[in-house]
Amino acid sequence: MAVPALARQDADDPAPVENAPSPRSWGRAFADIRAGIAQRELWGHLGWQDIKQRYRRSVIGPLWITISMAVTAAALGGLYSQLFGQPIGTFMPYVTVGFMIWYFISACVLEGTETFIANEGLIRFLPAPLMIYVFRTVWRQILFFAHNVVVYVIVLAIFFQQLDEPYTMVRNNPHAITHPGLSWWALMAIPAFVLIVVNGLWVTLLFGIISARFRDIPPVVGSFMQLFFTMTPIIWTTDLLAGPDDGSPRAIIAVLAKLNPFYHFIEIFRAPLVGQVQSWTHWAVAGGITIIGWTLALIALRNYRSRVAYWV
Numbered sequence: 547m548a549v550p551a552l553a554r555q556d557a558d559d560p561a562p563v564e565n566a567p568s569p570r571s572w573g574r575a576f577a578d579i580r581a582g583i584a585q586r587e588l589w590g591h592l593g594w595q596d597i598k599q600r601y602r603r604s605v606i607g608p609l610w611i612t613i614s615m616a617v618t619a620a621a622l623g624g625l626y627s628q629l630f631g632q633p634i635g636t637f638m639p640y641v642t643v644g645f646m647i648w649y650f651i652s653a654c655v656l657e658g659t660e661t662f663i664a665n666e667g668l669i670r671f672l673p674a675p676l677m678i679y680v681f682r683t684v685w686r687q688i689l690f691f692a693h694n695v696v697v698y699v700i701v702l703a704i705f706f707q708q709l710d711e712p713y714t715m716v717r718n719n720p721h722a723i724t725h726p727g728l729s730w731w732a733l734m735a736i737p738a739f740v741l742i743v744v745n746g747l748w749v750t751l752l753f754g755i756i757s758a759r760f761r762d763i764p765p766v767v768g769s770f771m772q773l774f775f776t777m778t779p780i781i782w783t784t785d786l787l788a789g790p791d792d793g794s795p796r797a798i799i800a801v802l803a804k805l806n807p808f809y810h811f812i813e814i815f816r817a818p819l820v821g822q823v824q825s826w827t828h829w830a831v832a833g834g835i836t837i838i839g840w841t842l843a844l845i846a847l848r849n850y851r852s853r854v855a856y857w858v
Contacts, residue, residue, distance in 0.1 A: 575848040582677025589678045593685035611693040619645050619697060626781050632715050635708030636725075636820070637783075640715070642701045643816045644780040650691045651742065651811060652771050657683050658750030659757040659764040666858040676851055680750045684743060698819070709821045715785040723785050728821040738814040745811065745836055748843035755846045758857040778808045807835055 582589070601607040623641035627634040658680075662669060665679045702709070706728070714722040757763040787800040803809050810831040817824045 570849050570852075572844075572848055575844060575851060578675040578847065578851060579677050581675040582681055585675070585678055586681070588674075589682040589685060592678075592682045593689060596682070596686050597689055608689075608693055611690055612696050615642075615645065615649070615694045616697045616700070619701070622781050630782065630786060631717060632783070633708065633713075633717070635705045636713050636715055639698070639701050639705055639709060639820045640783060640816070640822075641781055642698055643819050644812060646691065646694045646698060647739075647742065647812050647815045648775070648778070648780050648808075649694065650687050651746070651808060652775070653687045653690065654684060654746035654749050655753065655771060656764075656768060657687070658746075658753045659767050661750050661754035662758045662854050662858050663754075663761075663764075669855050669858055676847070676854060677751070680747060680754065683750050683754075684746045687746065688743065713821070715783050723823060725820075725822045731824060732818045732821075734818040734824065735815050738818070741832060741836065742811055742815060745832075745839060748836075748839040752839070752843040752846050755850050755854060758854050759850070774806065774808055777802070777806055778812065779803060780812070807831070810835075 597608055601610065604610065606613075619638070619642040622645075623638040624634060626632075626641070627637040630637075661679050661683045662676070665682075668674070669676075669679070709728045712724055712727050714724055716722045753763065753767065757767075784800065784803055787803070810828040813825070813828045814832055816822070817828075
């Protein structure tokens with residue numbers, strides 16, 4: 547008896563998997579994050595290797611990171627303290643810490659756009675979670691940041707007496723802000739840095755996915771980061787803008803500075819380390835950006851994680 551063609555086809559083909567998870571599922575997205583965390587030895591080793599490779603055959607190796615940071619902070623801190631008429635004993639630590647955290651933030655943004663593009667070979671041939679490359683990038687920036695902390699310790703040892711007492715940044719200004727000086731509040735820089743690292747992760751993940759699809763994003767982001775550097779109080783201080791809110795250009799610049807997201811992240815880290823007034827508004831804004839940013843990053847991971855290997 548002949549077997550119907552439909553029956554033969556059903557017998558040869560495997561039974562369909564009804565409950566197979568979709569590539570676009572929250573379960574797979576969160577599983578990617580958990581797998582990335584579990585393989586911390588891998589991305590930790592890769593991060594160390596990135597630094598060793600960059601300074602291979604160098605006499606002093608990664609100490610060039612510290613030297614470069616020290617030269618930049620000393621040159622710009624000394625120059626702008628004279629231009630703005632600010633005491634170098636309080637302005638130099640201000641600039642040093644500003645550069646420290648700005649380098650970390652900008653590197654997470656700029657190198658984040660190249661995260662998956664730079665790891666094209668590994669992504670195509672190594673079955674590993676995408677978050678491994680995100681953790682690798684941010685971990686490398688943490689190591690760079692650790693080298694720059696040495697500069698802050700040296701600057702603090704030199705100018706501690708000026709920072710230990712209440713002070714003002716701008717001389718002969720009736721609206722000058724009196725800062726309380728260094729205290730145990732300096733420890734607030736630790737949770738601040740943790741929050742900045744958490745934001746660095748979502749920035750690297752989100753920008754990395756977008757840049758893998760649209761290769762014009764990295765140069766565009768690089769241009770905007772140069773603009774934000776000049777608009778962010780790193781080598782200038784908001785104390786210069788202190789005064790009555792009368793619609794003057796200074797008042798307008800002060801409002802624009804508050805709309806700058808980088809300003810809030812820098813302040814939650816810098817203010818306690820240089821004995822300045824700590825505003826909880828900065829924490830509220832940074833916390834809100836963290837929630838919104840991770841929401842967007844998780845949506846991108848859920849919808850496009852399976853396509854990154856084809857885009858790169």
